[in-house]
Amino acid sequence: MLSTHGANVKQLCIKYNLNEDKITDFSSNINIFKPHINYELLAENISFSINRYPDIEYSELKENISHLYKIDKNYIQVGNGATELIYDLLLLDEFKNIGIFNPTFSEYERASLINKKNVIDLDINKIDQIDENTTIKDFKNLYLQENVNIPDILILCNPNNPTGIITNLQNLIKFCKKNNIFLLVDETFIDFMYNENFSLISNIKLYDNLIILNAITKFFAMTGARLGYTFCSNKDINRALEKIKKPWSINILAEEVIKQLCNINTDFYEKTKNYFTNESKRLYDKYSSIKNISITNSSAPFFTISLHDKNAQELQKKLLLEKNILIRTLNNYKNISKNSIRIAIKEKHINDMLFDILSDYF
Amino acid sequence: MLSTHGANVKQLCIKYNLNEDKITDFSSNINIFKPHINYELLAENISFSINRYPDIEYSELKENISHLYKIDKNYIQVGNGATELIYDLLLLDEFKNIGIFNPTFSEYERASLINKKNVIDLDINKIDQIDENTTIKDFKNLYLQENVNIPDILILCNPNNPTGIITNLQNLIKFCKKNNIFLLVDETFIDFMYNENFSLISNIKLYDNLIILNAITKFFAMTGARLGYTFCSNKDINRALEKIKKPWSINILAEEVIKQLCNINTDFYEKTKNYFTNESKRLYDKYSSIKNISITNSSAPFFTISLHDKNAQELQKKLLLEKNILIRTLNNYKNISKNSIRIAIKEKHINDMLFDILSDYF
Incomplete structure (x- = not known):
C-alpha cells in the first residue's frame, strides 16, 4: 500500500531521464501566489x-x-x-x-x-x-x-x-x-x-x-x-x-x-480568490468548446477533464516525454472515469500553453 | 496515555507562573555545541x-x-x-x-x-x-x-x-x-x-x-x-x-x-566527545564524594542520581521554584528507584552551580 500521488516530479524525472527544472507541473495544486514571509x-x-x-x-x-x-x-x-x-x-x-x-x-x-x-x-x-x-x-x-x-x-x-x-x-x-x-x-x-x-x-x-x-x-x-x-x-x-x-x-x-x-494582509485572500475565480471560469469556457471531453465546473484551483475517446495514461506519458509537462491521471480514483486527468490552474500564459497543446491533441 | 517528558519548560512555567527565559534546563539532553549552519x-x-x-x-x-x-x-x-x-x-x-x-x-x-x-x-x-x-x-x-x-x-x-x-x-x-x-x-x-x-x-x-x-x-x-x-x-x-x-x-x-x-567538520565530533568524556568524569568524581546518593557511571550527556533519603519530586519542585532550575524526575520509569533524578551535562560553570546547590541539599 505505497503512497501514490501527484507532484512526484523527482521520481518521474529519474524514471524517464528528464531534467526536473524543465518540468511544468500541473499535477500539484499549490497557490501560485506566495504570502509575504520575512x-x-x-x-x-x-x-x-x-x-x-x-x-x-x-x-x-x-x-x-x-x-x-x-x-x-x-x-x-x-x-x-x-x-x-x-x-x-x-x-x-x-x-x-x-x-x-x-x-x-x-x-x-x-x-x-x-x-x-x-x-x-x-x-x-x-x-x-x-x-x-x-x-x-x-x-x-x-x-x-x-x-x-x-x-x-x-x-x-x-x-x-x-x-x-x-x-x-x-x-x-x-x-x-x-x-x-x-x-x-x-x-x-x-x-x-x-x-x-x-x-x-x-x-x-x-x-x-x-x-x-x-x-x-x-x-x-x-x-x-x-x-x-x-x-x-x-x-x-x-x-x-x-x-x-x-x-x-x-x-x-x-x-x-x-x-x-498571522499578520498576513487580507489582500492576499482577495488576490487569490479573485484570480482563481476568473481563471477557472475562463478555462471552463475555453475547454467547454472542445469536443470529446467533459470538464468539471470547479470551485478549486484545479479541474478534471474526462477523455471520451483517449487514454489518460498515454496522454500523461506523451505530455511528459514530448513537452516536459506533468499532469495527474486518476485511474486509481473511484467513481470517476479511468480516463480522467486533473489539471492544476497556474499562471494564465501557462494555462493557455497547456490548452493549446491539449486542444490539438483531443 | 498523554506523552510526558522532560523539557516541557513552557508548560511548567505557565503552571508555576515563572519566566521561561530565566530557567536553566537540566531536563533535556541536547549537545551544548551547535554545528555550524549557514x-x-x-x-x-x-x-x-x-x-x-x-x-x-x-x-x-x-x-x-x-x-x-x-x-x-x-x-x-x-x-x-x-x-x-x-x-x-x-x-x-x-x-x-x-x-x-x-x-x-x-x-x-x-x-x-x-x-x-x-x-x-x-x-x-x-x-x-x-x-x-x-x-x-x-x-x-x-x-x-x-x-x-x-x-x-x-x-x-x-x-x-x-x-x-x-x-x-x-x-x-x-x-x-x-x-x-x-x-x-x-x-x-x-x-x-x-x-x-x-x-x-x-x-x-x-x-x-x-x-x-x-x-x-x-x-x-x-x-x-x-x-x-x-x-x-x-x-x-x-x-x-x-x-x-x-x-x-x-x-x-x-x-x-x-x-x-554533510559537510560538517570532524572537529565537531572531537570537540563534543572530548568535552563530554572529561566533564562526565569530572562530575562523577565530584558527586561520588556526596553521601546519601548514588550516581551512574554514564557514557551519555546526562547521568542519574538516586536519592537514598530524599524525595525526588520535592527536590524538583524546590529547585524550580527557588532556583529556576529544571531537573527530570524518573518516577514513571521502571526498574529504577522512584527517587531518582536525571541531570543533563551542560557548560562547566553551570554544572558546578548545580553541584553546589545539590551538595548543600543532600
Whole structure:
C-alpha cells in the first residue's frame, strides 16, 4: 500500500531521464501566489531556537491558528501536515467503519486500511440525494449494500479533490448529527475562491460531530513546512487525539511560518480568490468548446477533464516525454472515469500553453 | 496515555507562573555545541522551495544521511524525528510482542500500547547475564513469567536513557539472531563520547534482525528540525515500513539542515566527545564524594542520581521554584528507584552551580 500521488516530479524525472527544472507541473495544486514571509527574521528565529524542543502542547502555535481562522483555541489540534491528522483521527477507536465519498484524496482510504478499519465507498455523485428528510434507512438504501455496517464517520473533501466541485453540506451535517455519525470535511481548497457560504467552519460549535481539516500546504503555498490542523468542538474527540498524539511532531519552521501568517494582509485572500475565480471560469469556457471531453465546473484551483475517446495514461506519458509537462491521471480514483486527468490552474500564459497543446491533441 | 517528558519548560512555567527565559534546563539532553549552519543559505533555499512538495521517496535526503553515517542508502528509512519511526516500526505486523529493556525512553512503551501491542518489561540491570551460551530457555527463565510470549523484538537505548550506562551488545545481537528476534537499538546518544566500540552500526549488514535508530535531535542539537532515521539491512522490514509510511512527513528545514551537516567538520565530533568524556568524569568524581546518593557511571550527556533519603519530586519542585532550575524526575520509569533524578551535562560553570546547590541539599 505505497503512497501514490501527484507532484512526484523527482521520481518521474529519474524514471524517464528528464531534467526536473524543465518540468511544468500541473499535477500539484499549490497557490501560485506566495504570502509575504520575512525569511531573514525566520532564519534568525530558527537559528536561535533550533536546539530547543517545541512546546509539547503547542500553546502559542494554537493561539496563532486561532487568530488566523477566528476559531476557539480549544477546538484546535495540530499535525505534521494534514496527513498526520488523517492518520491519527482514523486510528481512534471511535471510528471503526469509515465512509469515504469518492472520488477523493487517496490518503483517507490508505490511513483507514493501515489502521485496519473497515472502508465503505460512497459515490459522491449521489450526495445531493441526501436532503433534510433523509432517514438512516434512506441512507442505507442509497449507499450501503446489505450487511454493510453504518459508518461511524463520513469523510469528504469540499471542494472535492479531484473534481473541484463544491457541495452544500447543510443537509449532510444535519443528517449525520441526527444519526450520531461524525463528519470530517477537508477544507484544504475552500479559500481559493469565494466559497464562504459552503464552509462549515462557523458550524463547529453547533455540531459536535463535525471535524474540519485544513493546512498551510495549499492556500498559503507552505507545502514544505508541514502543518495541518483540525477544528472540532467535541471534547472527547480532542482528548482522544491528544492521548495518541506523537510528541514534538510539529517542526520549528512550521511554528515560525504560522507566526508570520498571522499578520498576513487580507489582500492576499482577495488576490487569490479573485484570480482563481476568473481563471477557472475562463478555462471552463475555453475547454467547454472542445469536443470529446467533459470538464468539471470547479470551485478549486484545479479541474478534471474526462477523455471520451483517449487514454489518460498515454496522454500523461506523451505530455511528459514530448513537452516536459506533468499532469495527474486518476485511474486509481473511484467513481470517476479511468480516463480522467486533473489539471492544476497556474499562471494564465501557462494555462493557455497547456490548452493549446491539449486542444490539438483531443 | 498523554506523552510526558522532560523539557516541557513552557508548560511548567505557565503552571508555576515563572519566566521561561530565566530557567536553566537540566531536563533535556541536547549537545551544548551547535554545528555550524549557514542560516542565510538555509533561508534562501527554504524561500525558493517551500511551495514544493518534498520528494516522496527522499532520494537526496537518504543520500545525505548515507554520506554522513557511511551507510548504504538502501538501508535507510527516515521519519519526522526518531519518534515517528518508533511509532511506525511498532505498528508493523511483524512485531506483536514488544520486549522493552527498562528503565528507558517512555515512547517505546507508549507507541506499543497505542498500536495495541503486547508489552513485556525487561530489567536492563540483568542484561549482562545474557552471554554467548544463553538459550531461549535461559532467556525465559531470566526474564519472562510463565505464559508470557517470547518477544518478536527487543528494544533498548544504548547508552541507556536515563542512566547513561553503555552496554556491550555483541552477545545480545547474537542471541537475537539465533532465535529470530529483532533488536532495535536507539543510538541517539552514542556519539557524545568515545563509544565507537559499543555501536552496532558496523553490524547492520551482518545481522538482518538489527535495526538502529538515530536522529539529528540530540548530538547535532537540531531538535526543532525533526529528523530521525533507521538503519536496517532487512529488505522485508524496509518494505513494510515504506508500505505504511505517511507521505511527506519530512519537512524542508530538516532536508536543508542535513544537506549542510554533510559537510560538517570532524572537529565537531572531537570537540563534543572530548568535552563530554572529561566533564562526565569530572562530575562523577565530584558527586561520588556526596553521601546519601548514588550516581551512574554514564557514557551519555546526562547521568542519574538516586536519592537514598530524599524525595525526588520535592527536590524538583524546590529547585524550580527557588532556583529556576529544571531537573527530570524518573518516577514513571521502571526498574529504577522512584527517587531518582536525571541531570543533563551542560557548560562547566553551570554544572558546578548545580553541584553546589545539590551538595548543600543532600
